[in-house]
Amino acid sequence: MTEKKKMIAVIGGRDCDETLYRQAREVGRLIAEGGAMLVCGGRTGIMEAACRGATEAGGTTVGILPGNDINGANEWVTIPIATGIGLARNSIIARTVSAAIAIGGQYGTLSEIAYCFQYGVPVFAIQSWEINGVEHVETAEEAVRLALENG
Amino acid sequence: MTEKKKMIAVIGGRDCDETLYRQAREVGRLIAEGGAMLVCGGRTGIMEAACRGATEAGGTTVGILPGNDINGANEWVTIPIATGIGLARNSIIARTVSAAIAIGGQYGTLSEIAYCFQYGVPVFAIQSWEINGVEHVETAEEAVRLALENG
Amino acid sequence: MTEKKKMIAVIGGRDCDETLYRQAREVGRLIAEGGAMLVCGGRTGIMEAACRGATEAGGTTVGILPGNDINGANEWVTIPIATGIGLARNSIIARTVSAAIAIGGQYGTLSEIAYCFQYGVPVFAIQSWEINGVEHVETAEEAVRLALENG
Amino acid sequence: MTEKKKMIAVIGGRDCDETLYRQAREVGRLIAEGGAMLVCGGRTGIMEAACRGATEAGGTTVGILPGNDINGANEWVTIPIATGIGLARNSIIARTVSAAIAIGGQYGTLSEIAYCFQYGVPVFAIQSWEINGVEHVETAEEAVRLALENG
Numbered sequence: 001m002t003e004k005k006k007m008i009a010v011i012g013g014r015d016c017d018e019t020l021y022r023q024a025r026e027v028g029r030l031i032a033e034g035g036a037m038l039v040c041g042g043r044t045g046i047m048e049a050a051c052r053g054a055t056e057a058g059g060t061t062v063g064i065l066p067g068n069d070i071n072g073a074n075e076w077v078t079i080p081i082a083t084g085i086g087l088a089r090n091s092i093i094a095r096t097v098s099a100a101i102a103i104g105g106q107y108g109t110l111s112e113i114a115y116c117f118q119y120g121v122p123v124f125a126i127q128s129w130e131i132n133g134v135e136h137v138e139t140a141e142e143a144v145r146l147a148l149e150n151g
Numbered sequence: 152m153t154e155k156k157k158m159i160a161v162i163g164g165r166d167c168d169e170t171l172y173r174q175a176r177e178v179g180r181l182i183a184e185g186g187a188m189l190v191c192g193g194r195t196g197i198m199e200a201a202c203r204g205a206t207e208a209g210g211t212t213v214g215i216l217p218g219n220d221i222n223g224a225n226e227w228v229t230i231p232i233a234t235g236i237g238l239a240r241n242s243i244i245a246r247t248v249s250a251a252i253a254i255g256g257q258y259g260t261l262s263e264i265a266y267c268f269q270y271g272v273p274v275f276a277i278q279s280w281e282i283n284g285v286e287h288v289e290t291a292e293e294a295v296r297l298a299l300e301n302g
Numbered sequence: 303m304t305e306k307k308k309m310i311a312v313i314g315g316r317d318c319d320e321t322l323y324r325q326a327r328e329v330g331r332l333i334a335e336g337g338a339m340l341v342c343g344g345r346t347g348i349m350e351a352a353c354r355g356a357t358e359a360g361g362t363t364v365g366i367l368p369g370n371d372i373n374g375a376n377e378w379v380t381i382p383i384a385t386g387i388g389l390a391r392n393s394i395i396a397r398t399v400s401a402a403i404a405i406g407g408q409y410g411t412l413s414e415i416a417y418c419f420q421y422g423v424p425v426f427a428i429q430s431w432e433i434n435g436v437e438h439v440e441t442a443e444e445a446v447r448l449a450l451e452n453g
Numbered sequence: 454m455t456e457k458k459k460m461i462a463v464i465g466g467r468d469c470d471e472t473l474y475r476q477a478r479e480v481g482r483l484i485a486e487g488g489a490m491l492v493c494g495g496r497t498g499i500m501e502a503a504c505r506g507a508t509e510a511g512g513t514t515v516g517i518l519p520g521n522d523i524n525g526a527n528e529w530v531t532i533p534i535a536t537g538i539g540l541a542r543n544s545i546i547a548r549t550v551s552a553a554i555a556i557g558g559q560y561g562t563l564s565e566i567a568y569c570f571q572y573g574v575p576v577f578a579i580q581s582w583e584i585n586g587v588e589h590v591e592t593a594e595e596a597v598r599l600a601l602e603n604g
Contacts, residue, residue: 004533007523037532062532068388068548068572070460079490079515079532080457082548085387085541086370087269090262091239095521095535110282111241111265117258118238119521131261155382158372188381213381219397219421219539221309230339230364230381231306233397236538237521239387246370246384270370389571392564393541412584413543413567419560420540433563 006036007062008147009093009121011112012046012103012128020104023126024049025056026140027101032059034148039064039097041089042073042080046103051076064093091115099151101143102128122150157187158213159298160244160272162263163197163254163279171255174277175200176207177291178252183210185299190215190248192240193224193231197254202227215244242266250302252294253279273301308338309364310449311395311423313414314348314405314430322406325428326351327358328442329403334361336450341366341399343391344375344382348405353378366395393417401453403445404430424452459489460515461600462546462574464565465499465556465581473557476579477502478509479593480554485512487601492517492550494542495526495533499556504529517546544568552604554596555581575603 008031012024028050031038038054040047042063051061055076063077066089070080083089087108094100094115102109102125109128116123117133124143125134137143159182163175179201182189189205191198193214202212206227214228217240221231234240238259245251245266253260253276260279267274268284275294276285288294310333314326330352333340340356342349344365353363357378365379368388375382385391389410396402396417404411404427411430418425419435426445427436439445461484465477481503484491491507493500495516504514508529516530519539526533536542540561547553547568555562555578562581569576570586577596578587590596 007533060532062534064534070549079513080460080549081515081517081534081545083536083545084548085239085390085538085545086242087266088236088239088242088387088538090242091237092534092536092538095537096523096533107265107268111262111269114258114262114265115238118262158382211381213383215383221398230362231309231398232364232366232383232394234385234394235397236387236390236394236541239538243383243385243387246386247372247382387541388544389568390538390541390544392544393539409567409570413564413571416560416564416567417540420564 006148006151007039007097008036008151009039009097009100009112010046010050010103011040011093011100011109012105013109014043014045014047016045016049016104020046020127021049023140024103025053027103027144028053028059029057030140030144032057034144036148037062039093041066041093042077044074046105048074048076064089087111094119094121097121097151099124099147101125101147102134104128157299157302158190158248159187159302160190160248160251160263161197161201161254162191162244162251162260163256164260165194165196167196167200167255171197171278172200174291175254176204178254178295179204179210180208181291181295183208185295187299188213190244192217192244193228195225197256199225199227215240238262245270245272248272248302250275250298252276252298253285255279308450308453309341309399310338310453311341311399311402312348312352312405313342313395313402313411314407315411316345316347316349318347318351318406322348322429323351325442326405327355329405329446330355330361331359332442332446334359336446338450339364341395343367343395344379346376348407350376350378366391389413396421396423399423399453401426401449403427403449404436406430459601459604460492460550461489461604462492462550462553462565463499463503463556464493464546464553464562465558466562467496467498467500469498469502469557473499473580474502476593477556478506480556480597481506481512482510483593483597485510487597489601490515492546494519494546495530497527499558501527501529517542540564547572547574550574550604552577552600554578554600555587557581
């Protein structure tokens with residue numbers, strides 16, 4: 001039987017500034033160093049930064065893509081999944097993980113947070129939506145520690 | 152060529168109190184009287200109330216169900232669609248309509264509001280989530296008038 | 303409580319010749335005259351022909367579209383559903399109906415036939431796939447009679 | 454940038470006899486030894502056998518599950534994805550891979566073969582559906598060799 005790794009989502013916007021990009025990359029690195037697998041939407045911005053940090057630390061990154069083509073994944077995705085179901089794929093990300101870290105983000109991130117809470121998945125956030133249930137933290141370290149402990 | 156009716160979503164919780172139930176029923180009635188078609192998740196609570204009001208006024212109600220069986224629809228759904236894709240169906244509701252009315256609701260409603268904004272669909276709300284972009288109103292009349300004008 | 307109509311799928315190719323187009327239109331007309339609702343993929347070819355026949359006879363036609371926009375429906379769809387989930391929507395069509403009529407068709411039609419049998423939905427066919435379980439008939443009349451009796 | 458591995462699907466029934474189980478396990482082993490990643494539906498029967506062979510050879514196995522829970526995966530899945538979209542997930546498997554190997558199977562396998570051809574993915578088969586386009590082979594070696602060459 002294969003050893004199961006924890007699966008942690010990083011959710012956030014396709015576009016982000018340098019500060020959030022750096023934090024997402026750090027989150028990705030710490031997820032990999034914590035022995036967990038990173039799951040995300042597989043695209044640019046926060047998703048790319050997190051995947052980059054995780055693969056630089058030798059981790060595995062799963063990109064649940066909205067589109068039809070695995071080549072739509074950012075270059076640090078190791079396992080691209082071409083769902084072809086558009087943004088309905090946000091539900092799959094939330095179903096698959098045991099904890100999520102939200103970093104920044106717009107309405108796409110909001111739909112993922114909402115799905116997480118429907119499925120009982122805790123969400124830890126850095127500068128993201130102020131929604132009832134989200135636990136806000138300051139640092140990448142704190143976000144990953146809480147996700148690994150509660151996921 | 153068939154005449155296309157406007158399609159308006161009513162989104163809200165599976166459970167609701169009497170006051171919101173009454174308002175949702177009134178919203179359903181006004182959508183039908185306004186010549187539009189009601190689209191919803193097809194289940195209980197706010198969805199049932201809106202379908203009830205619409206069919207009582209002679210309207211058509213589309214229920215985009217999460218489950219595998221059209222018999223999971225409430226009794227006032229005239230067109231049940233058994234998506235079998237679970238809550239990922241929330242994306243389909245938002246894609247299909249030109250405006251949405253949110254009434255109360257929990258995280259499911261939140262994911263639908265988020266999808267609406269991703270797809271450029273305006274959301275009018277009665278006692279629902281305070282999310283940037285949502286236009287809050289007091290009455291069923293105002294919600295339906297705005298949805299028909301902006302949808 | 304609203305009266306529930308039977309829901310019958312017509313499945314077939316986006317492209318078709320004049321003979322199959324005529325038969326699909328006749329199938330659509332007979333479904334409407336039989337008091338059932340027509341469900342299809344909402345696009346061109348066989349789907350368009352069936353919707354045309356049904357709406358010309360005063361029936362209701364549901365188009366479960368692969369794309370993001372209800373304007374992608376053919377002009378004889380009365381209820382367009384923009385799933386945005388691509389060809390995964392073929393599963394929704396099969397889930398929603400109690401019988402299906404296949405007319406011609408390529409691999410898309412084959413996936414719909416396969417889904418129908420997974421969900422226990424009988425399939426009657428005019429010049430379509432020779433798959434174990436499909437009941438082949440010669441005429442639109444026979445296809446619709448069997449679909450209404452067994453659906 | 455991460456090195457992209459080829460992704461090869463193994464599709465087949467939830468139930469299978471000993472002979473097919475052995476062949477699927479061999480197919481899984483050869484996929485892993487060929488440096489490719491195995492993608493499947495994540496469940497029992499052929500899917501389990503293929504995952505088992507692949508993980509025994511040190512490979513990575515992706516299970517695109519129909520249900521809501523990653524614990525529904527067989528024990529040899531290393532990357533479980535809980536789609537929650539039921540059998541509509543068959544489309545995701547076909548979208549994600551560059552070649553597929555069908556082993557035995559019923560209507561679920563048929564829908565996956567159909568999706569593969571819609572998406573231009575070649576299908577090699579061992580004792581599976583006789584569908585136009587499927588290339589039938591006798592051995593696991595031949596199936597995997599062709600999948601790796603054409604995928």
